[in-house]
Amino acid sequence: MKDVIYSINGPVVTVKDTSTFGMAEMVYVGNAGLIGEVISVSEARTTIQVYENTTGLLVGEPVKGTGAPLSATLGPGIMENIFDGIERPLTDIAQKNGAFIATGVHVDSLDMARRWDVTVTVKPGDSVSGGTVVATCPETSIITHKSMVPPDISGVVTWAAENGQYTVTDPICKITTASGEEKTVCLAQKWPIRTPRPVAAREPIGRPLITGQRVIDTLFPIAKGGTAAIPGGFGTGKTMTQHQLAKWSDADIIIYVGCGERGNEMTQVLNEFRELIDPKSGKPMTERTVLIANTSNMPVAAREASIYTGITLAEYYRDMGYDVAMMADSTSRWAEALREISGRLEEMPAEEGFPAYLPSRLAAFYERAGCVQSLSGAAGSVSIIGAVSPQGSDFSEPVTQNTKRFVRCFLALDKSLAYARHYPAINWTMSYSEYYEDLDPYYTEHLGEKFCTMRGRILGLLSEENKLMEIVKLIGSDVLPDSQKVVIETARVIRTGFLQQNAFHKNDTYVPLDKQMWMMEAILHLYDRAVELVDKGVPVSAMAEAGLFDKLVKVKYEIPNDKPEMFGEYNKELDDMCAQLLAKQTPAAG
Template sequence: MNNTIYSINGPVIKVKDTKDFSMLEMVYVGHKKLVGEVIGVTDKFTTIQVYEVTTGLKPGEPVYSTGAPLSATLGPGILTNIYDGIERPLLKIADKCGAFIDEGIDVSPIDTEKKYDVTMQVKVGDTLKGGQIYATCPETPVILHKCLLAPNLSGEVVKVMPDGQYAVNDTVAVIRTEGGEKKELTLCQKWPIRTPRPVQKRLPIARPLITGQRIIDTLFPIAKGGTAAIPGGFGTGKTMTQHQLAKWCDADIIVYIGCGERGNEMTQVLEEFSELVDPKTGRAMTDRTVLIANTSNMPVAAREASIYTGITLAEYYRDMGYHVAIMADSTSRWAEALREISGRLEEMPAEEGFPAYLPSRLAEFYERAGYMIPLSGGEGSVSIIGAVSPQGSDFSEPVTQNTKRFVRTFWALDKSLAYARHYPAINWITSYSEYIDDLAAYYKENVSPDFLQCRQRLSNILGEEAKLMEIVKLIGSDVLPEDQKLVIEISKVIRVGFLQQNAFHEDDTYVPLPKQLGMMKIILYLYDQAMRLVKNSIPVSLMAETGVFDALVKMKYNIPNNQLEKMEEYYPMIDDKLSQIK
């Protein structure tokens, strides 16, 4: 039976009177064979969303079934690549058809001609279970690619090719399944993007994702396998913060999803990533990065798929035993794509026009994060950091509020901080992290037993300052008692000298945890010594005249990351300056 297009509404098309399609099946639409996915089935109509531009499509054109769900191709060659939302390689497409993507273009997601040095990890007679490693090859100079048996397969190895050079579609081994069927194993596999990849066990979260950003690592940490949201209005530095995290966080692999962002911004990301030198290896940052670029002028349905494509690639590398960090920029644009498609489907809108299933879709995405024991053994994790772009910086809108329900770290970006050039512009009053208790044992064992105590004291001082500033706005700071004036003075040192960070300074762009602790201890030592003087009726204004507060603000630049012993010089300096007060 020939299935043909009955109606077209933007990216949504309908096929009438057919039982040939199943839910979430991938299909090809029209003479140009545009990629689509079945999103609704009734006895009268099959509804399909098309991931390409439908301009020029006509009723009566054929729709072809594939019998398989929308899947990502997984194998060596993913890293260093730039994809669109449905895993089409943009650089290869540019070579083939120029700056604009031709409709219905069919390009393999990974290079099928490039040969890799493959080392086999199995021998004839071995029993292979789903998710186990059967071959390895260096994908980039810094990442070893481990070829995994598809999770739904298992069997006995009956043939193994010798070590050597193979392309991704070459057969390197053959297994006999329990049903007696022989399956050829190549270097790649396919996996449906909307289905989470199975694991052996989900582990409790106990290790931080170290970013080198003081306000994050000290006040609002994210765990490996954790989730975080970066909400902020236009110009508050969401993309810039994610760049810093991508460059410096201690993940093995970065998946950067540009979902519905401006084209020029995405171009900047692509150019910057290609120029970045990886601080860990000294090589190009792209050696351990995959970029998914789905800009605001690309088909809206593909924007919805890009998030799932990104998380599937991340899970694949997690299953090899790597720690992966996903930067999703921005989930608001993804939610807007859901809203647009929902409108075309004439579904009943919920709050602000978003579909009623927005919370469950957000939950589905963020729940795919975690610290796991993969089927191949060892440990791996996926950490998700999603930017949210609330219109007019209104954090009460649905995407921000629903994201808040499913993430455990919330880095609220503040417009006034960004405009004052205080970066990262994370507001220390409205942000929070629920991972502190989970990570307490790690900080105690690997940094210092004092770390969390110092962090708590810093938070308390900043919280006290926020209350005092309400009074200062009304009646000025002159009427405050000296101990409260000291809180305001020390808070300024914390804000400018500790929380504010300079991405262009070699010793301040990334700060190791021991230096963060040392800086906290010095600031708190000054606070304690100054409070002792306040109790002896010495005014804070005299202490400020000694320049001791200014000296601590500049501390972040004066202590190189490889000479932390210089911190000890600050204690006698503080004593000396305070002892000069008459």
């Protein structure tokens, strides 16, 4: 036998003296048929990375090529599923092999026996091209699946099936191409995971991804079709922040990739999403969610592939016209998988042992985000939110620094805030968003010009407080004039009453944009009135004793999301309290 294993080094296998395999070809390795991918080809040897555990693999066992790249199967049945890094359904594997994945398990990505209620949307004589929708079926009660002509096929429909029940492999229509070749289109198609799906045009970004988290929506907005990084050390709440974004963001579909994370975290995601009701539809959250779980005890090479599997599924639903949000948790574990494989290949290491091509791999991944006009003419988007886990919260390490180059929103998590139970622990001095210019027209149109003005004032007060706290640390707060004490007190209200959010409180776990604006307006109203009182000789200590500042901290709990008119009453009460303080002060001054 010609193509046999010559050497095994962890997940890296070589075959000597062969010209059978092409670069990036998917292969079956050994007697067990482990799934692998060709990553290097030379005259002397072919190198393969294996996506399963290679324990027990022997030199001399056969390697068989497939003639095709590693591809994802795209069709109805993806939603509500949980896959491993190479799109094998974990529930099916569990039924076959129990709790742990055995090597050489071959399971179809989609249920081949399930029949779907299909409405065929083409008829004989129709001219079709890549992206044309040929059939639709209800994948879940809230997601309609649109089966499309593969991007590389165009021609005239010569036969179309009747409406009815079909499996993902049943022919839906037949297309004769310009060259006279007949192609059969089914509900499902395959697409190489490392190749971005083609689009008709990339559109400019102009809508925010509304998350219901005040610190993000108001201060550091993420755009639909945009990219964001959430870096933070161990225990700072990266996964919890991504859970909140997955639960509450106004994307149509969520792709959650657990890449090298702990198994109990993925179990938590599964359990929470099953119980959670989607606020838009009133149906279970799982009906618009796909989970890809490649936990820390699963093979390293499959961890590297899981990111690409996730983004390919996201692009597929984007092409149907959906807004998709992809959560990658965490890209650091993905980079560690790159580093491990690179080390086994004996490549020259760059900074901290990561391969020299780490920046280009990160760029290729994040550049697959965007707002597009798909080949079918539908408008869709993919937003990527990647968690980064720098060791020891060191943001100068290579993965964080290179990620900053390719994302436009940076939500830095702070260990001291997390330990002080400030959630989400997003540090407002280290974080930034470059989407203001793109999104401000949207905010102005839907909320008025004052929204952007108030955001600027809030950020200004936080920045001023940061400078004043340096002085307070050195000489204490007593020496500050009352005009500066007002800034410190107002910034405390912003921090505890606006930036801090309670994920377990019904009025605070998700906050709509209009309530966020009313809260900002109330805080700035308080600040303006407090400045007036200081100018008239009322000390800040008297305002604090009267509960002027503490009153506003409780607003987030006391005013329901659907009753913004109550803010008018709150502002009136604040005005009355200020008038009483001024009345007490005036006789004393006399």
